[in-house]
Amino acid sequence: MKKVDVVKKILYANEKYALENVLFFAEHKKLCLNMISSPGSGKTTILARTISDLKERIKIGVIEGDIQTDIDAERISRTKAPVVQINTDGACHLSAAQVSAAIRELPVKELDLVVIENVGNLVCPSDFDLGENAKIVVLSVAEGDDKPIKYPGIFAKSKAMLINKIDLLEGGLVDFDIERAKTDARRLNKDMEIFTVSAKTGEGMNDWYAWLTESFKNV
């Protein structure tokens, strides 16, 4: 089928750039993470808090992917971390070529870690490797505990999951069975690291920081 061939070609072109990015990060001995989630699950808040709390231990640079606007890049720049904005102008995911251009604008030598915040979309970004060492999926409890089953692609491919906004569980305003989400995610991905956090209150963030810091030993 023609459509499938075209999709394969687009993916192939992406893989070429993704491989170049892998080599770039390996050569510079830097870790790169690709954060993926639905819109509004809290990627930017997690990232801003992580940068601030770890600033004495890890130097983080950020690539912000958005369809339009630089709202998130502005929020990140308030932490003083270097940030490069990519506007996809309607496209539903970042491409490795866009990331390849963006990493040339970051002061990579001064950094320990580059975090790519992908376009808010739980589907498309999972099909496009950007040359990252690992994908990190974020799921807000407000989205419901059935999301690993309903959108399995990204949960199968992510090294770690952050279940965010757990402060909303207090008072019973939100129904979300953490054990169900964990079990379903690990059925897709048995070695997945899972952190239950509130980037707003800080609850649970230390476990995420410990894992992140530990991950550098493997670079």
Place this chain on the structure above:
Amino acid sequence: MKKVDVVKKILYANEKYALENVLFFAEHKKLCLNMISSPGSGKTTILARTISDLKERIKIGVIEGDIQTDIDAERISRTKAPVVQINTDGACHLSAAQVSAAIRELPVKELDLVVIENVGNLVCPSDFDLGENAKIVVLSVAEGDDKPIKYPGIFAKSKAMLINKIDLLEGGLVDFDIERAKTDARRLNKDMEIFTVSAKTGEGMNDWYAWLTESFKNV
């Protein structure tokens, strides 16, 4: 550019089926709505409650779009409404061809309204007309009030927006400026109907029902 041509061709093929669906609904004098949102904003809950609350006034049939699983179709079928499941097997949006096949499986003559619940994705579904009379966008307050600015495509194209989960605003657990979201959405789309609702508690749903019922006069 070759990629653009390919996208145009795919859209063109979609438009052919979309037009057929438009003619189908016009011929049968039925209204069709295409509900679009991020994963977990509450489309299924809104739909299930609407079907139950309006069952004496409007007969609603549902086309459920999901990447995998029939969890949502099962929830809808508990309301006794007729429902057809489309699994996109990884694809990030429904196509008009899929809807064309699905409407042949619904008892359309017995219905007043067909609601299509699209795949949870705030980006891709907005580019693919399904032959609907109107798109309806759902935004949960947990997703943040900046979404109309950050994902303008779907807000510009939707006839109505439901701001859902307003019960989460009580107690100040969630920061969401309803006026900001409304103003930004109406800047993209000055005639947009906006309903602030909680499909969980029922708050605000009557305004949505009134608009939905009124809409039949134009069919």
